[in-house]
Amino acid sequence: MTQVTNGTRIVKAIVLLIGALLLFAPFLFQDVRSIEVAARICIFVVLVASYDLLIGYTGIVSFAHTMFFGFGAYGAAIALRQMGPGWDAVALGALAGVLVSIVVAIAIGLLSLRVKAIFFAMITLAVASVVMVLASQLSQLTGGEDGITYKTPEVFKTAYKLVTDADGKVVKVFGVKLNGKLAAYYFVFATSLILFIALLRIVASPFGTVLKAIRENEARAEAIGYRVVAYRTAVFVIAAVIASLAGTVYAIWLKYTGPDTALNFSIMIDILLMVVIGGMGTMWGAVNGAVLMVLAQYYLRDLMGVAAEATANIPVLPYLLDPHRWLFWLGIIFILLVYFFPKGLAGTIMAKGART
Amino acid sequence: MSHPSLVTQDLTIRFGGHVAVNAVSCEFRPGELTVIVGPNGAGKTTYFNLISGQLPASAGKVLKDGVDLTSMAPSARAHHGIGRAFQLTNLFPQLTVLENIRLAVQAKSGDGRRLFRPAARMTELTAKAERYLEATRLQDVSHVAAATLPHGDQRKLEVALLMAMEPDIYMFDEPTAGMSLDHAPDVLDLIAEIKHDQSKTVLLVEHKMDVVRALADRIIVLHNGELLADGPPDEVMSSQIVRDVYLGKSSEVA
Numbered sequence: 054m055t056q057v058t059n060g061t062r063i064v065k066a067i068v069l070l071i072g073a074l075l076l077f078a079p080f081l082f083q084d085v086r087s088i089e090v091a092a093r094i095c096i097f098v099v100l101v102a103s104y105d106l107l108i109g110y111t112g113i114v115s116f117a118h119t120m121f122f123g124f125g126a127y128g129a130a131i132a133l134r135q136m137g138p139g140w141d142a143v144a145l146g147a148l149a150g151v152l153v154s155i156v157v158a159i160a161i162g163l164l165s166l167r168v169k170a171i172f173f174a175m176i177t178l179a180v181a182s183v184v185m186v187l188a189s190q191l192s193q194l195t196g197g198e199d200g201i202t203y204k205t206p207e208v209f210k211t212a213y214k215l216v217t218d219a220d221g222k223v224v225k226v227f228g229v230k231l232n233g234k235l236a237a238y239y240f241v242f243a244t245s246l247i248l249f250i251a252l253l254r255i256v257a258s259p260f261g262t263v264l265k266a267i268r269e270n271e272a273r274a275e276a277i278g279y280r281v282v283a284y285r286t287a288v289f290v291i292a293a294v295i296a297s298l299a300g301t302v303y304a305i306w307l308k309y310t311g312p313d314t315a316l317n318f319s320i321m322i323d324i325l326l327m328v329v330i331g332g333m334g335t336m337w338g339a340v341n342g343a344v345l346m347v348l349a350q351y352y353l354r355d356l357m358g359v360a361a362e363a364t365a366n367i368p369v370l371p372y373l374l375d376p377h378r379w380l381f382w383l384g385i386i387f388i389l390l391v392y393f394f395p396k397g398l399a400g401t402i403m404a405k406g407a408r409t
Numbered sequence: 410m411s412h413p414s415l416v417t418q419d420l421t422i423r424f425g426g427h428v429a430v431n432a433v434s435c436e437f438r439p440g441e442l443t444v445i446v447g448p449n450g451a452g453k454t455t456y457f458n459l460i461s462g463q464l465p466a467s468a469g470k471v472l473k474d475g476v477d478l479t480s481m482a483p484s485a486r487a488h489h490g491i492g493r494a495f496q497l498t499n500l501f502p503q504l505t506v507l508e509n510i511r512l513a514v515q516a517k518s519g520d521g522r523r524l525f526r527p528a529a530r531m532t533e534l535t536a537k538a539e540r541y542l543e544a545t546r547l548q549d550v551s552h553v554a555a556a557t558l559p560h561g562d563q564r565k566l567e568v569a570l571l572m573a574m575e576p577d578i579y580m581f582d583e584p585t586a587g588m589s590l591d592h593a594p595d596v597l598d599l600i601a602e603i604k605h606d607q608s609k610t611v612l613l614v615e616h617k618m619d620v621v622r623a624l625a626d627r628i629i630v631l632h633n634g635e636l637l638a639d640g641p642p643d644e645v646m647s648s649q650i651v652r653d654v655y656l657g658k659s660s661e662v663a
Contacts, residue, residue: 257527259511259520259534262504266512269501276461276495277574278487278516291524 109334125300162286200311332397492576502556561592
């Protein structure tokens, strides 16, 4: 539905606010942990949005999205490890990740997009599992379970001085050192923004309308002249390429790539939760979902620690609020969100005030 | 007489042992409106599905202007000018009326492959889509989701979608099914207009005899998947064999 509702305006305003907070994050939240959180949010917005292109817009359920993310991350990691910290390694790693993603996505797409959705989902699950096993077995290349640590280009080193004063010391702006860490964050922010805008353009294009048509009524889309298998394969490849690029960017940010950061199935579950909580088929939902989930993962435990201390004199409560039980509370929050926002945060708010 | 635009040669489909359409050979010409009649289960919709490609033929051929479409996917047949509307309303429910039509317009123009240009700013597409909305008198509801339209408007949208494909062959499967008497004439007027353009070939499955009489240039009768009669309306409707089928003496005919 393209009509502009008050709900849509609210959602767009929230997304703009989040965008502004992320843009100024290094200046607004000046500690190491916050900047980690902000970078992770940027990456996951792209990852979740590209997954939304599949599940929300086209109606394709895939469990292989983390795998494509991993291709990009491992591509950069291996290249940086083997070739040393240069932009040539970054470019080659990104390219390798993208190429592998394209080949694998086309293979999966052409072999199995004709089958029913549930079988397709199972096939993606199987392929993703095989890749996970391969990554841990080929330890000479991938570092196995330990992963790979490496250096990134000079400009991203924390000790690197972007701007120096007369004494050769790094210049501070609003108390923030203009060093390599800052450069790395803005590299993450800018690439994420570009990829997210590319996704927004895609869903607003005629191609995007075809994707929605396939989700709504596959047979009729075919009948009016769209080769559905070709369009589904194309969107699967596009989503894979974007996930792969996000993986490369994350690998550069972390300076470490291992199964836990780039390939584990728990990342896939995070993506699924973010897209459901944010709202499928909206793109804006990816932003809300990623922000909420990453914040919860990083700060719910702290918050509960504070709550447990505050209620120390009351029976039972501190026991329930013990920080060790944060996953339990996260689960409860999810259930409540799904119950009160059945179309996800963005989807439900956007539907408010819609004239039908 | 002009050359036939659409030809079916011995078109057949079997489901296990059951032959739903049995060796139907027929030619359809531009400027001609053919009504396909027959009792329920006669194979009318199945015959349509074979022509537009939703079902694969077991035997026989479908030719459009001499091109063999038999092994093509429905989307490829659409690009060869086969346009099909469906008996049960078959739209894109969560998309707006305008988006529904624009999909058909951009399928024809090939713009569906464009990735980065906002569809809303492609004014030539929208302008074309709006022409079809005006032709079907749906312009006032262009930004409403198709699912929320009243049934009669959904049927009109179904016709508009078909018109926006700009096919050479128009296939309507009971276009007035479930419509009130007030709304049916709108859809029938649209079909009459299409027929009036002498370059189009129209196939119509219809039960209502007044509709058949008003529009048909020719009637073919299907019964148990076989072509039973073919000719001008008066001739076919007065023939004994057709009366027998409709009066339920089918066992004797077969």
